[in-house]
Amino acid sequence: MRLQDNNVLRLARVWVSLAKISIIREMEFRANFLLGIIRQFLWLLTFLFSISVVFQHTQALHGWSKGEVILILALSRLFEGILDIAITPNISQFPSFVQKGSFDYIVTKPLPAQLYTAFRTINIYVLGNVMAGIGLLVWVITSGSIHIELQSVPVFIWVSSMGLIIFYSILVTTASLAFFLERLEALWGLMNLYTEPLTVPIDIFPRVPRLLFTYIIPIAFIVFVPAQALVGKVDWHTGVLATGIAIVSLTIANIAWRTGISRYTSASS
Amino acid sequence: MEWSRLLQYRADILLWTLATTMSPLVSMALWYTVAISAGNEKMAHTTAIYYIFVLFVSTATLAWAGYFIAQEILNGEIAKSLMKPFSLFWGHIVGNIVEKTLRFLVPVPILIVALIFFKDFFKGSVLSPSLLPLALVSIILATCIGSLIDISLGLLAFWLEDAMQIRRFQDLLYQIGSGILIPYSFFPSSIHTALSFLPYRYIVSAPAEMLSNQMTTLEIFRVLGIQAIWVLLLFIIVRFEWKRGLARYAPPG
Numbered sequence: 001m002r003l004q005d006n007n008v009l010r011l012a013r014v015w016v017s018l019a020k021i022s023i024i025r026e027m028e029f030r031a032n033f034l035l036g037i038i039r040q041f042l043w044l045l046t047f048l049f050s051i052s053v054v055f056q057h058t059q060a061l062h063g064w065s066k067g068e069v070i071l072i073l074a075l076s077r078l079f080e081g082i083l084d085i086a087i088t089p090n091i092s093q094f095p096s097f098v099q100k101g102s103f104d105y106i107v108t109k110p111l112p113a114q115l116y117t118a119f120r121t122i123n124i125y126v127l128g129n130v131m132a133g134i135g136l137l138v139w140v141i142t143s144g145s146i147h148i149e150l151q152s153v154p155v156f157i158w159v160s161s162m163g164l165i166i167f168y169s170i171l172v173t174t175a176s177l178a179f180f181l182e183r184l185e186a187l188w189g190l191m192n193l194y195t196e197p198l199t200v201p202i203d204i205f206p207r208v209p210r211l212l213f214t215y216i217i218p219i220a221f222i223v224f225v226p227a228q229a230l231v232g233k234v235d236w237h238t239g240v241l242a243t244g245i246a247i248v249s250l251t252i253a254n255i256a257w258r259t260g261i262s263r264y265t266s267a268s269s
Numbered sequence: 270m271e272w273s274r275l276l277q278y279r280a281d282i283l284l285w286t287l288a289t290t291m292s293p294l295v296s297m298a299l300w301y302t303v304a305i306s307a308g309n310e311k312m313a314h315t316t317a318i319y320y321i322f323v324l325f326v327s328t329a330t331l332a333w334a335g336y337f338i339a340q341e342i343l344n345g346e347i348a349k350s351l352m353k354p355f356s357l358f359w360g361h362i363v364g365n366i367v368e369k370t371l372r373f374l375v376p377v378p379i380l381i382v383a384l385i386f387f388k389d390f391f392k393g394s395v396l397s398p399s400l401l402p403l404a405l406v407s408i409i410l411a412t413c414i415g416s417l418i419d420i421s422l423g424l425l426a427f428w429l430e431d432a433m434q435i436r437r438f439q440d441l442l443y444q445i446g447s448g449i450l451i452p453y454s455f456f457p458s459s460i461h462t463a464l465s466f467l468p469y470r471y472i473v474s475a476p477a478e479m480l481s482n483q484m485t486t487l488e489i490f491r492v493l494g495i496q497a498i499w500v501l502l503l504f505i506i507v508r509f510e511w512k513r514g515l516a517r518y519a520p521p522g
Binding site for chain 1: 284285287288289291292295298299301302303304306307431434437438441444445450451455456457
């Protein structure tokens, strides 16, 4: 017997209502929201300043031109921003639910627990990053600082979606650690660990971290590979590789989640 | 007592430290590549060594007491600490030192690995042993500057409901001013000068520049002097805030 009716339409409706509630709540703290946006723009300026300093010393960063490095920055703001709006803050709170036992309220809901944990609220607080990412992307394309072939666009869209799936899988896999450690307040710090290298071309790293970021913790596929795809630096092989890694990551994430949830015993027992 | 409290959180603290290590490591790869692309191998080596010391110095000088002091002020818990027979700052200082010993488990192995595998890098690019005590003094002064800034921001909670926002903004200044995001040797000279008027350079960059042999003996003494002035200035500010703040404080509840 199926207890839950998990068709996509129903889940989407639930998500929209949850999203509405979060936005209403966020708008009660408008000053905070505005200050957040200002801060995100200041960070963007800092990164742009950093790039301008880089290119005062050299013409190309490991083969990447100034426009291409700005493209990487733009995509990192955009993709990180999307995840930050929809998923990351929810997952960061999850370890404290497991520790306190309030995860009980999540497993007993008539919804898939993993999806509810990840998509529970939306956080428009970081909208500034998404706006900055889109703005910068439009600017870098229209100003002619990078050259884009039309046939690169579908490859770009494909590897970007794979990148988002990989990003989601990495977050879920990491969060599942909370089931085993029972205390993982540093999860938020771990997220930093994953997002920090997104703003630079991954090929500036020495061989070992580069391989690590490609195959073990495949964050290279979140920003770097999509950027390569857009400027025509990769062929279809990479698309296939990205798809394969996305499937493997998502499978690992689900195995980790399921093994973890079966160990969950609530706080009182 | 601090030790046993700390050991319960050991996995958390190591992960946190690892996470804070990431930003200097990414910057290291970036600026090393820039120097290599510019054809300046010596600068590349200096940059790599600079960042290894940055990891070390930033761990040593990290401060977080202000965050907890702000929270205690806001929720009234501070009243309890005020009744204890010793200043609440001592508790934070002991906690800070104890936690740092654990945090060093991340940068110290990195330093050792670097020393073994990249011996040539360090040749002639590390401060001579005779000047090492000066660098140590500089790190201690840097820790004082970092902690005093942190506490002075925390004490703002006496006046402001939302002292946390200011912390997030100052984090930006810290990342740029401390030389973690961009080393001072890469800054255009006007910005180099402008940023040297802020205290942040003297928390991380200055001791790391010293250790990676980027300063003459004269410059080292000048930096030590500036650091001492900042410590004094910030100490006066913190004392002033504390007295004024306590005088007007009415714990909630």
